[in-house]
Amino acid sequence: xxxxxxxxxxxxxxxxxxxxxxxxxxxxxxxxxxxxxxxxxxxxxxxxxxxxxxxxxxxxxxxxxxxxxxxxxxxxxxxxxxxxxxxxxxxxxxxxxxxxxxxxxxxxxxxxxxxxxxxxxxxxxxxxxxxxxxxxxxxxxxxxxxxxxxxxxxxxxxxxxxxxxxxxxxxxxxxxxxxxxxxxxxxxxxxxxxxxxxxxxxxxxxxxxxxxxxxxxxxxxxxxxxxxxxxxxxxxxxxxxxxxxxxxxxxxxxxxxxxxxxxxxxxxxxxxxxxxxxxxxxxxxxxxxxxxxxxxxxxxxxxxxxxxxxxxxxxxxxxxxxxxxxxxxxxxxxxxxxxxxxxxxxxxxxxx
Ligand code: NAP
Numbered sequence: 001x002x003x004x005x006x007x008x009x010x011x012x013x014x015x016x017x018x019x020x021x022x023x024x025x026x027x028x029x030x031x032x033x034x035x036x037x038x039x040x041x042x043x044x045x046x047x048x049x050x051x052x053x054x055x056x057x058x059x060x061x062x063x064x065x066x067x068x069x070x071x072x073x074x075x076x077x078x079x080x081x082x083x084x085x086x087x088x089x090x091x092x093x094x095x096x097x098x099x100x101x102x103x104x105x106x107x108x109x110x111x112x113x114x115x116x117x118x119x120x121x122x123x124x125x126x127x128x129x130x131x132x133x134x135x136x137x138x139x140x141x142x143x144x145x146x147x148x149x150x151x152x153x154x155x156x157x158x159x160x161x162x163x164x165x166x167x168x169x170x171x172x173x174x175x176x177x178x179x180x181x182x183x184x185x186x187x188x189x190x191x192x193x194x195x196x197x198x199x200x201x202x203x204x205x206x207x208x209x210x211x212x213x214x215x216x217x218x219x220x221x222x223x224x225x226x227x228x229x230x231x232x233x234x235x236x237x238x239x240x241x242x243x244x245x246x247x248x249x250x251x252x253x254x255x256x257x258x259x260x261x262x263x264x265x266x267x268x269x270x271x272x273x274x275x276x277x278x279x280x281x282x283x284x285x286x287x288x289x290x291x292x293x294x295x296x297x298x299x300x301x302x303x304x305x306x307x308x309x310x311x312x313x314x315x316x317x318x319x320x321x322x323x324x325x326x327x328x329x330x331x332x333x334x335x336x337x338x339x340x341x342x343x344x345x346x347x348x349x350x351x352x
Contacts, residue, residue, distance in 0.1 A: 006035065006036040006037055007149070008037060008149060008150035008151040009021060009022070009149060009150075009151050010022040010028075010121065010123075010147075010149040010151075012029075012035060013028045013029045013030075013079075013123050013147065013149075014027075014028060014029075015027040015028060015029050015079070021121070022080075022121040022122075022123075022149075023118065023120050023121035025121075026078065027077070027078050027079050028078065028079035028080050028121075028123045029079060029123060030079035030080070030123040030124055030125040030145070030146075030147070031123075031125075032125055032144075032145035032147075033098075034098045034099065034100045034147075035100065036100055036102050037100055037102045037103055037104075037149065037150035038100050038103060038147050038148065038149060038150070039096055039098070039099050039100070039103050039105055039107050039147070039148040039152075039154075040096070040097045040098040040099075040145060040146075040147060041092070041094040041095065041096055041097060041113065041115070041145065041146045041147070041148065042094050042095045042096075042097045042143075042144075042145060043092050043093075043094040043124070043126075043142060043143065043144040043145060043146050044092075044093055044094045044095070044141070044142070044143075044163070045092065045093050045094070045139055045140060045141050045142065045163065045164070045167060046081060046090060046091075046092045046119065046139070046140040046142060047090045047091045047092065047093075047138055047139050047140075047167045047168060047170075047171045048071070048081070048083075048089075048090040048119075048138045048139075048140065049086075049088045049089060049090045049138075049171060049297055050138060050203065050204070050274035050297075051086045051088050051274045051275075051296060051297035051298040052083040052086045052088045052089065052090065052297070053138045054274050054275060054298075055083060055085050055086045055298075056070055056071065056083070059085070062136075063135070064134045064135030064136045065135060066135070067135035067136070068130050068133055068134070068135035071130060071135075071140070072126060072129060072130050075124055075125075075126050076126070079123055079124065079125070080119060080120060080121065080122055080123060080124050081119040081120070081122075081124055082119065082120040082121075086297055086298065087120070087297070088118070088120065088297035089118040089119030089120035089121075089122075090118070090119045090138075090171060091114055091115055091116070091118070091119065091167060091170055091171045092114070092115050092119060092122070092124070092146055092167075093112070093113065093114045093115075093157060093163055093166070093167050094112070094113065094146065095110065095111070095112050095113075096108060096109050096110060096111040096112075096113060097109060097145070102150070103148075103150060104150055105148065105150070105152065105153075105154060107148075107154065111156055112156065112157045113154045113155060113156055113157060114154065114155050114157055114166060114167055114170045114328075115146065115148060115152070115153075115154050116152075116153040116154055116155055116170060116173075116323070116327075116328055117148070117152045117153055117154075118322065122146050122147065122148070123146060123147040124144060124145070124146045124147075125144050125145050125146075126142055126143070126144035127143050127144045127145070128142055128143040128144070130142050136352070137352035138168075138352060139164055139167065139168070139349075139352065153323070155170060155328045158332060160336075161332070161335075164349055165335075165342070165345055165346065165349065166332075168204055168345055168348070168349060169204075169208075169331050169332060169335055169345065170328055170331070171204070172204045172205035172208060172295075172331070173208075173327045173328045173330070173331035173332075174295070174320060174321060174322035174323060174324060174327050175205035175206075175208055175209045175212075175270070175272060175295045175320060176205075176208040176209055176211065176212035176327075176330060176331050176334055177212070177324035177326065177327035177330050177331065178293060178295070178318070178320055178321065178324050178327075179196070179209040179212040179213055179216070179268075179270050179293060180212040180213075180215060180216040180330070181324060182268055182291055182293060182318070183196060183212070183213055183216035183217065183218050183268060184216050184217070186267055186268060186291070187216075187217055192219070193217050193218055193219035194218055194219060194266075194267035194268050194290075195218065195219050195220045195221075195222065195262050195264075195266050195267045195268070195287075196209075196210075196213040196218045196220070196221050196222065196266060196267065196268045196269075196270065197222040197224055197258050197261075197262070197266035197268070197269045197270070197285055197286075198210050198213070198221070198222070198223055198224065198240075198269075198270045198272060199224045199248045199254065199269065199270070199271050199272060199273050199278060199281070199282060199285075200224075200225075200226075200248060200271065200272035200273035200274065200278075200296070201223030201224055201225050201230075201234060201239075201240060201243075201272065202223070202225045202226070202230035202231075202233055202234050202344070203272055203273070203274065203348070204344075204345060204348060205272040205295055206223070206270075206272035206273075207234075207237070207239055207341050207344045207345070208331055208334055208335075208341065209270045209272055209295070210223060210239045210240050211239055211334045211338055211341055212330075212334060213268075213270075214239070215334065218268075220241045220242065220262065221239075221240045221241050221242070222240060222241065222242045222243075222244065222258060222261050222262060222266065223239070223240035223242070223243045223244070224244055224245075224246055224248065224254060224257060224258065224285075225243065225244075225245055225246075226245070226247065226248070227245060228245060230245075231243045231244075231245050233344065233347070234344075236340075237340035237341070237343065237344055238340060239338070239340055239341070239344075242261045242262070244257040244258070244260070244261045245257070246258075246281075248271075248273045248275070248277075248278045248281055248282075249273075249275060249276075249277035249278055249281065250281065251280035251281040251283075251284050252281075252284070253281070254278075254281030254282070254284065254285050255281060255284035255285045257285075258285035259285070264287055265284075265285055265286050265287030265288070265290060266285055266286055266287060266290060267286075267287055267290045267291070268286075268290060268291050268292075268293065269282045269285050269286045269290070269291070269292045269293070270292075270293045270295060271292065271293065271294045271295060271296045271299065271320075272295050272296060273296050273298070274296060274297075274298060275298055276298040276299075276300065277298075277303075278296060278298070278299070279294070279299060279300060279303040279304040279307050280303070280307045280311070282294070283304070283307055283308050283311060283313045283315055283317075284311065284313070286313070286315045288313070288314050288315070289314060289315070290315050290316070291315065291316045291317075291318060292304075292315055292316070292317045292318065293318045293320055294317065294318065294319055294320055295320030296320070299319075301319075304317055305317070
């Protein structure tokens with residue numbers, strides 16, 4: 001079947017396998033010139049999603065040079081940053097270089113933007129070999145080009161925030177918007193305010209999800225964190241009503257910690273951890289009839305589905321769709337209105 005010459009969802013950029021959408025494709029055509037309906041971006045910085053970066057860091061024993069080589073090879077081979085192990089990508093920022101007249105995105109040459117669609121479907125070519133990156137952080141300063149299709153989303157970079165901070169917020173902005181939607185839905189359906197437990201609560205998506213829960217009118221917010229250091233950080237930030245320490249990959253420990261803190265399971269559990277193996281703890285920690293939001297890209301569908309069945313757990317499980325209308329503005333507003341969130345993000349960026 002010949003490739004379409006123009007497709008709003010980027011079918012014309014798929015090189016292999018034939019018939020796949022760009023996200024599922026193995027390889028994309030990342031030629032840096034605009035075709036009909038497209039926008040060409042001069043890339044300045046990538047943000048690898050946390051699960052992808054952690055996997056690369058672990059697989060290469062934390063050796064920055066090897067991690068850099070691995071990422072450069074993935075991009076060169078696939079024409080996009082699509083981690084073959086985690087299946088996840090990230091986001092990028094850059095400057096619009098060219099816009100085809102048929103593009104509906106409302107962007108102009110010179111606009112500084114963040115893409116709000118995953119790197120796993122964004123044609124990407126790197127020109128500097130990632131030479132300015134030490135391989136030891138999720139964010140990658142670089143030079144190259146990327147392409148947006150007609151059916152894509154992008155946000156202009158805010159002028160009041162540093163680029164690195166805005167990029168980190170945009171990367172996880174789906175989490176607070178979805179959490180807020182689920183909290184509001186619970187209130188509308190039951191007439192009561194829900195309890196919300198957030199696993200990985202001291203991380204980027206975790207701290208924003210805590211803030212969104214409170215903003216949405218949760219009865220109690222419970223932060224589940226890895227260790228005493230993260231607990232102290234969150235305590236200082238005052239983002240959660242309760243804080244408990246548990247290894248999110250230990251199902252019994254997580255469930256016990258949540259039941260001890262809330263007196264029962266959580267109405268809503270949001271999984272924001274960046275390691276695999278958190279499905280069963282989240283399910284056990286959730287009250288019957290409650291909802292688990294799996295925002296983590298390290299989530300296994302079989303582990304969640306079969307785990308819930310095996311535990312006879314009547315919980316709704318939601319895949320954390322990275323897109324909810326208004327998600328970018330909502331996340332930025334949470335960050336702007338609560339200085340503690342900004343402090344937590346800045347601390348993570350500085351630690352990278
Ligand atoms: P992050 O800032 O690195 O936060 C992850 C948190 O989980 C950290 O505080 C980490 O602690 C903690 N953690 C790790 N292992 C743990 C364990 N065994 N027990 C308890 N806590 C543990 O990550 P993020 O950027 O918020 O991303 C979180 C997840 O969302 C990732 O899987 C990412 O890929 C995913 N994501 C999803 C979407 C989507 O569209 N659904 C978009 C972007 C990202 P330490 O720092 O001490 O390790």
